[in-house]
Amino acid sequence: MAKKTILVTGGAGFVGSHLCERLLRDGNRVICLDNMFTGVRTNVAHLEPNPEFTVIEHDVVVPWKSPEKLDQIYNLACPAAPGHYQYDPISTMKTAVIGVLNMLELAREHGARILQASTSEVYGDPDVHPQVESYRGNVNPIGPRACYDEGKRAGETLMFDYNRMYKTEIRVIRIFNTYGPRMHPYDGRVVSNFIRQAIKEQPITIYGDGTQTRSFQYVDDLVEGAVRMMNNDVGFLGPVNLGNPDEFTMNHLADLVLALSGSTSPIIHLDLPADDPTRRRPDNSLANKMLDGWKPKVPLREGLQKTIAYFKSIDFTSF
Amino acid sequence: MAKKTILVTGGAGFVGSHLCERLLRDGNRVICLDNMFTGVRTNVAHLEPNPEFTVIEHDVVVPWKSPEKLDQIYNLACPAAPGHYQYDPISTMKTAVIGVLNMLELAREHGARILQASTSEVYGDPDVHPQVESYRGNVNPIGPRACYDEGKRAGETLMFDYNRMYKTEIRVIRIFNTYGPRMHPYDGRVVSNFIRQAIKEQPITIYGDGTQTRSFQYVDDLVEGAVRMMNNDVGFLGPVNLGNPDEFTMNHLADLVLALSGSTSPIIHLDLPADDPTRRRPDNSLANKMLDGWKPKVPLREGLQKTIAYFKSIDFTSF
Ligand SMILES: NC(=O)c1ccc[n+]([C@@H]2O[C@H](COP(=O)([O-])OP(=O)(O)OC[C@H]3O[C@@H](n4cnc5c(N)ncnc54)[C@H](O)[C@@H]3O)[C@@H](O)[C@H]2O)c1
Ligand SMILES: NC(=O)c1ccc[n+]([C@@H]2O[C@H](COP(=O)([O-])OP(=O)(O)OC[C@H]3O[C@@H](n4cnc5c(N)ncnc54)[C@H](O)[C@@H]3O)[C@@H](O)[C@H]2O)c1
Ligand SMILES: O=c1ccn([C@@H]2O[C@H](COP(=O)(O)OP(=O)(O)O)[C@@H](O)[C@H]2O)c(=O)[nH]1
Ligand SMILES: O=c1ccn([C@@H]2O[C@H](COP(=O)(O)OP(=O)(O)O)[C@@H](O)[C@H]2O)c(=O)[nH]1
Ligand SMILES: O=c1ccn([C@@H]2O[C@H](COP(=O)(O)OP(=O)(O)O)[C@@H](O)[C@H]2O)c(=O)[nH]1
Ligand SMILES: O=c1ccn([C@@H]2O[C@H](COP(=O)(O)OP(=O)(O)O)[C@@H](O)[C@H]2O)c(=O)[nH]1
Numbered sequence: 001m002a003k004k005t006i007l008v009t010g011g012a013g014f015v016g017s018h019l020c021e022r023l024l025r026d027g028n029r030v031i032c033l034d035n036m037f038t039g040v041r042t043n044v045a046h047l048e049p050n051p052e053f054t055v056i057e058h059d060v061v062v063p064w065k066s067p068e069k070l071d072q073i074y075n076l077a078c079p080a081a082p083g084h085y086q087y088d089p090i091s092t093m094k095t096a097v098i099g100v101l102n103m104l105e106l107a108r109e110h111g112a113r114i115l116q117a118s119t120s121e122v123y124g125d126p127d128v129h130p131q132v133e134s135y136r137g138n139v140n141p142i143g144p145r146a147c148y149d150e151g152k153r154a155g156e157t158l159m160f161d162y163n164r165m166y167k168t169e170i171r172v173i174r175i176f177n178t179y180g181p182r183m184h185p186y187d188g189r190v191v192s193n194f195i196r197q198a199i200k201e202q203p204i205t206i207y208g209d210g211t212q213t214r215s216f217q218y219v220d221d222l223v224e225g226a227v228r229m230m231n232n233d234v235g236f237l238g239p240v241n242l243g244n245p246d247e248f249t250m251n252h253l254a255d256l257v258l259a260l261s262g263s264t265s266p267i268i269h270l271d272l273p274a275d276d277p278t279r280r281r282p283d284n285s286l287a288n289k290m291l292d293g294w295k296p297k298v299p300l301r302e303g304l305q306k307t308i309a310y311f312k313s314i315d316f317t318s319f
Numbered sequence: 320m321a322k323k324t325i326l327v328t329g330g331a332g333f334v335g336s337h338l339c340e341r342l343l344r345d346g347n348r349v350i351c352l353d354n355m356f357t358g359v360r361t362n363v364a365h366l367e368p369n370p371e372f373t374v375i376e377h378d379v380v381v382p383w384k385s386p387e388k389l390d391q392i393y394n395l396a397c398p399a400a401p402g403h404y405q406y407d408p409i410s411t412m413k414t415a416v417i418g419v420l421n422m423l424e425l426a427r428e429h430g431a432r433i434l435q436a437s438t439s440e441v442y443g444d445p446d447v448h449p450q451v452e453s454y455r456g457n458v459n460p461i462g463p464r465a466c467y468d469e470g471k472r473a474g475e476t477l478m479f480d481y482n483r484m485y486k487t488e489i490r491v492i493r494i495f496n497t498y499g500p501r502m503h504p505y506d507g508r509v510v511s512n513f514i515r516q517a518i519k520e521q522p523i524t525i526y527g528d529g530t531q532t533r534s535f536q537y538v539d540d541l542v543e544g545a546v547r548m549m550n551n552d553v554g555f556l557g558p559v560n561l562g563n564p565d566e567f568t569m570n571h572l573a574d575l576v577l578a579l580s581g582s583t584s585p586i587i588h589l590d591l592p593a594d595d596p597t598r599r600r601p602d603n604s605l606a607n608k609m610l611d612g613w614k615p616k617v618p619l620r621e622g623l624q625k626t627i628a629y630f631k632s633i634d635f636t637s638f
Contacts, residue, residue: 089480090420097416097473101409122460138455139472141441142491142558144483146476153458154416154473157465161408164463172461239461 001231005029005068007112009060009103010076012039014183015117015175017047018219019074022227024050031068035059038079040319043182060099061091066106072230073114075103078152080119082145082273083188089147096151097158104162113169115230116159118239120176120280121149130281133174133239143275156239163237171229171236176243176282180219180303181310185319191216194254195304195311198263208272210251215281217244218303221296228291236290243282244296256300261308320550324348324387326431328379328422329395331358333502334436334494336366337538338393341546343369350387354378357398359638362501379418380410385425391549392433394422397471399438401464401592402507408466415470416477423481432488434549435478437558439495439599440468449600452493452558462594475558482556490548490555495562495601499538499622500629504638510535513573514623514630517582527591529570534600536563537622540615547610555609562601563615575619580627 006023010016011032016039023030024047032044032055047053058064060077078095079085085092100116107114123131124139139149162168179191186192197204225242248256254267287294325342329335330351335358342349343366351363351374366372377383379396397414398404404411419435426433442450443458458468481487498510505511516523544561567575573586606613 088484090477090484093416093473093477093480094420097412101413124455136443136457136459140455141472141475142479147480150469150473150476153460154412154469156460157469158409158412160461161412161466165407165409 001026003027003029004071005031006072006074007031007033007066007070008074008076009033010039010078012036012041012043012055013076014043014180015178015219015222016076017043017182018180018223019076019226020044020047020053022223024053028052031056031066033058033060033064034077038084038184038187060102061094063102064106066110070106070110070112073103073107073112074117074226074230075100075114076117078117081184081187081189085148086144092147093151096148097154100155100158104158104168108162108166108168113171113230115171115173115226116155118156118172118174119152120174120241120243120282121145122153122156122174124149125275125277126280129279130245130283131241132283133241133286140275145275172238172240173226173229174239174241175222176217176241176280177214178217178219178222180307183307185311185314185316190214190250190253191307194257195261195308196316198257198261198265199308199311201263201265203268204254204258204265206250206254206267206269207276209269210254211249212276213247213249213279213281215244215247216300216303217242217296218298221298225287225291225294228294232291240287240290241282241284242287243284245281245284246300247281248300256304260301260304320345322346322348323390324350326350326352326385326389326392327395328352328393329358329397331355331360331362331374332395333362333499334497334538334541335395336362336501337499337542338395338545339363339366339372341542343372347371350375350385352377352379352383353396357403357503357506379421380413382421383425385429389425389429389431392422392426392431393436393545393549394419394433395436397436400503400506400508404467405463411466412470415467416473419474419477423477423487427481427485427487432490432549434490434492434545435474437475437491437493438471439493439560439562439601440464441472441475441493443468444594444596445599448598449564449602450560451602452560452605459594464594491557491559492545492548493558493560494541495536495560495599496533497536497538497541499626502626504630504633504635509533509569509572510626513576514580514627515635517576517580517584518627518630520582520584522587523573523577523584525569525573525586525588526595528588529573530568531595532566532568532598532600534563534566535619535622536561536615537617540617544606544610544613547613551610559606559609560601560603561606562603564600564603565619566600567619575623579620579623
């Protein structure tokens with residue numbers, strides 16, 4: 001593929017840093033725009049020597065002018081973990097709505113294609129299983145997760161309205177639970193909590209009875225799907241689910257993490273948070289059909305091993 | 320009740336003008352803030368001689384400082400008819416989200432209580448009937464109605480997050496189809512279309528087969544409910560449905576309008592718009608219980624007569 005100039009918002013975050021890496025490896029010029037709210041500069045430190053890579057600290061809620069002509073925008077800027085997005089819910093809503101608006105204006109100005117990182121959270125606590133893209137969801141608009149769920153839904157609306165009004169080239173992906181190296185060790189998500197707890201020989205905290213399920217996607221599979229989605233030239237706008245269909249209970253995940261990390265941490269049960277989805281699993285048929293046979297390749301066991309190795313390599317006190 | 324200083328955004332619109340009138344009648348000072356997008360100054364012309372009434376032209380998407388200390392804010396600013404809110408969907412989303420944000424900031428600054436005019440559209444095309452407040456809805460986030468539906472959902476989220484974060488005194492009402500004098504004659508809504516068409520002896524345009532249902536609330540009943548909700552001092556935040564539970568098909572409505580207006584217009588059928596809800600009817604139990612026995616009093620026949628009289632009195636060419 002021809003070299004492109006690509007903006008990655010949220011590029012210093014967990015997914016964003018892997019995406020920047022991949023896009024550079026493919027020979028592109030990459031600008032990472034991030035306000036470092038949940039991202040850390042060390043996530044992209046290894047990329048900074050590359051002259052094709054630039055990091056700019058900026059909040060997407062504030063309009064931004066690009067110094068360079070942009071071909072593509074991946075809009076990932078947004079806290080993603082419940083503990084992070086609930087820290088300042090009003091700010092989350094602003095990022096999810098005004099941030100998207102600003103990036104859509106930028107895309108329009110540059111005639112750039114823009115991909116929005118939406119989420120399986122648009123389905124809320126789903127009563128259709130597995131989730132297909134046409135399912136309209138079960139989101140509580142006034143609950144503690146709403147700042148994120150409703151914000152991301154409104155973000156999708158804006159994407160499609162820009163496409164309808166201005167023919168902006170949009171792509172929308174709905175990301176299901178994703179994990180891997182460079183997850184924030186204190187983001188409160190289940191994979192980072194369990195691995196950190198296991199390594200530190202602290203109790204593994206299962207919320208509720210642990211029978212709720214999630215399907216965990218290794219970050220490399222997501223990045224592959226996102227790049228394919230951005231570059232599909234058949235005019236497929238999405239939304240498209242990107243997730244791993246292998247469904248696990250939190251009890252099963254806890255056992256796996258304990259086994260793979262060789263930990264003897266005890267398991268304890270804490271209260272289930274409000275509006276915690278009971279089950280979640282993507283229907284991947286659309287991605288598989290439209291994105292050249294895409295499907296996740298990395299099994300949970302293998303991905304967890306890589307993530308555990310990363311967590312063992314970092315200094316928790318620096319976060 | 321003691322005299323209060325009350326801001327009504329969207330006060331020059333259909334519902335807003337009736338609300339301003341009612342609040343003035345109750346002895347309050349009323350500031351009407353409106354950008355005249357779908358409202359018209361003539362809607363409140365009869366109130367302008369009252370020294371307790373002020374009209375200010377301003378767009379709620381732009382932050383606003385009040386020259387006077389505010390006690391209450393009714394946030395009604397938002398196009399409400401599908402034809403109006405789909406005219407510039409991006410601007411609708413901005414009004415629905417950034418407008419609410421700005422008014423919440425104003426409420427916080429003044430320690431004022433704020434009531435948000437949400438909508439039965441948060442239920443989308445409902446698969447629970449009648450709709451109770453706990454129902455999470457069936458909204459298509461990427462469809463042509465989403466700018467309004469998702470915008471209003473996000474508005475509710477912001478209201479509750481301000482309450483959780485800053486203890487802002489919020490009230491949220493979900494308004495079901497409301498009609499009456501001062502509806503915009505070209506808003507494209509079914510009541511205004513049918514009455515205008517009947518008066519002009521033009522064809523009555525039923526979309527689809529006309530078996531879809533709505534429940535029509537006369538504006539005075541809504542205003543009474545809204546004022547009760549605002550002034551409930553038991554800390555009832557809502558959301559609460561305000562609507563008339565008498566459900567009618569569009570076929571039935573057409574017949575009624577023809578009969579009451581003495582028109583001989585023919586009935587024609589046009590295509591049903593995308594995402595048009597099939598049924599809609601409020602469950603009013605919560606409003607009835609929490610708002611001092613509130614229930615709609617004006618039957619459709621009586622309300623239509625008043626509305627027809629209003630439409631006969633106006634000059635259509637001035638809109
Ligand atoms: N990881 C997942 O499981 C998952 C699931 C669904 C969706 N997503 C979406 O993918 C994207 C990336 O998620 P992640 O897991 O890498 O999370 P992350 O928190 O590691 O990354 C988000 C990045 O965005 C930055 N950011 C936040 N608000 C910003 C703002 N206003 N301006 C500029 N930068 C801002 C943060 O500093 C961070 O670097 C998010 O949009 C998220 O909603 C992730
Ligand atoms: N009438 C109904 O059936 C119904 C149903 C559900 C909800 N609602 C809600 O009630 C409120 C009033 O609706 P209505 O039927 O009177 O509609 P309307 O269009 O007559 O009134 C809306 C008013 O808001 C003003 N406005 C719009 N955008 C604005 C902006 N950005 N800044 C300032 N003013 C702005 C318009 O000029 C207009 O005067 C709306 O919030 C609507 O969503 C109405
Ligand atoms: O320490 C933890 C953190 C999370 N969870 C549960 O793991 C699941 C996934 O939570 P996470 O926050 O990772 O993501 P999300 O709920 O957004 O899918 C949810 O059922 C949580 O209740 C858990 O049991 N222990
Ligand atoms: O994340 C991925 C990456 C690849 N593939 C599929 O796996 C096969 C091999 O892909 P790879 O990237 O290894 O080589 P490519 O086929 O792209 O040259 C192809 O059929 C891809 O469609 C996949 O399903 N998920
Ligand atoms: O000229 C019209 C306008 C509307 N409708 C139908 O009337 C119902 C109510 O439409 P309206 O736009 O008044 O409100 P909403 O759909 O928002 O409830 C919908 O089923 C419309 O398809 C109709 O049959 N003829
Ligand atoms: O829009 C209204 C106004 C009043 N009421 C009820 O109708 C009765 C008479 O109300 P009105 O305003 O006529 O007199 P009020 O009881 O307020 O003095 C009371 O039980 C109210 O609760 C109602 O259901 N809807």
